[in-house]
Amino acid sequence: MRTQQWLAGIAIFLTMGVILLGAYTRLTDAGLGCPDWPGCYGFLKVPELQHHITAAEQAFPERPVVAHKAWNEMVHRYFAGSLGLLIAAIFFSSIFSKHSGKVIPSVLLALVVFQAALGMWTVTLNLLPLVVMGHLLGGFSILSLLAVHWLKLHPEYRVFEPELISLQPFALLVIAILICQIALGGWTAANYAALACIELPVCEQGWLQRLNVSEAFSLHLGHDDYEYGVMSAEARQTVHVFHRFGAVITLLVLASFLLQVWRRATSSTLKRLTLAAALLLLLQFSLGVLNVVLHLPLANAVAHNFVAANLLMLLVLIYMQLRHSNTNVGKETL
Incomplete structure (x- = not known):
């Protein structure tokens, strides 16, 4: 059990680093710093010797070696x-433990394999926005699932809050809204629309x-290269505007939920989770x-991306605490 706890804790921090x-990597335009996968120009690391660079540029004439971008991608x-x-x-x-569940580790393994495939497709499909956004959501999902796995391995941090059971559907709605907003943010970044509106x-x-909604949310399949975007300026502005309105809706809904949890919670653990989530939201x-x-x-x-991942993780943990309370309310009344 102790080994699994350590593995889960290390994996959470490593996922944050990833x-x-x-x-x-994405924000330094290094997503295609290495034009092949899983290596870099056919090497296990970025080619540095002149004859390696020459061979690399002969193999990929459309992608000259840019060392700092290639290193960003390979790290x-x-x-x-x-x-x-x-x-x-x-x-x-x-698998070999009698004291821990196997469902979440199995889902995590399947998800990380799919995430690796998304990483490959990000390169082979030349930054197709749908794949780039999916890769972002996959990373956030792994972080949240690891946090749930960690909580299950530490029963001493689970709380019993019967007064909060009625907020469980609200918690699911809040998580769904946040995921939609994160997806909008990923779509904005993948289509290079972050600076489409600067006022x-x-x-x-x-x-x-x-506004051009139809183009803004088209998948834009069939292009050879998506680096720096293929949308018109109007479509990029549309994506950006939707993300801004989504931010306001997310702020208001999440703040309302967290306020209700804070007012009703009695355990210090849940109050700390709620306070941390509120601070991250602001x-x-x-x-x-x-x-x-x-x-x-x-x-x-970069911080905007990182804080979103941690905010989602905390909201998932709050939901799991409410779900734990709901699961155990019957036992408590026996």
Whole structure:
């Protein structure tokens, strides 16, 4: 049991690192820093010797070697590969354990394999937005599932809050809204629409007349290369505007939910989770505003991605605490 606890804890922090590196890679336009997969120009690491660089550029004449972008991509792959091995260890450890569930480790293993496939398709399909967005959601899902697995391995942190059972459907709605908003953010980033509007509160004058919803949410299949986007300026503005309105809706709905949990909760564990989620919600909204005001500074944009992942993880943990209370309410009354 102790080994599984350690594995789950390490995997959570490693996943956070992979998410940070993934955001950094995407925001430095290094997603195609290595035009092949899983290696880099046919090598296990970025080619550095001149004759290796020459061979690489002959093999991929359309993608000259840019060392810093290639290293950004390969470091991300190394960390992601390490995470995959760690999740495989969690799976096999659960198989041979009599004291832990096997469903979540099995789902985690399947998800990390699919996530690796998405990473490959990100490269082979030249940053197809649908794949890029799916890759983002996959990473966030792995983090949340690892947190649930960790909680199940630490029963001392589970709470019993019968007064909060009625909030369980609200919690599911909140998580669904946040996932939709994260997907919108991923769609915005994958289509290079983060700077399509640089004025507050909505967009530049006349934005309503320029809305193009059909193009904004088209899958845009069939292009040879999606680097730097294939949408028109109007479609990118539309995506950006939807993400902004989604941010306001998410802020209001999540704040209402967290306020209700805070008022009714009696355990310090749940109150701390709720407070942490509320602080991350405010930070996330502020980072989004700063992305516009400061024209997408790298550190701020990476933080915006990272905070979203952690906010989702905390909301999933809060939901699991409410679900645990619901599961055990019958036992408590016997």
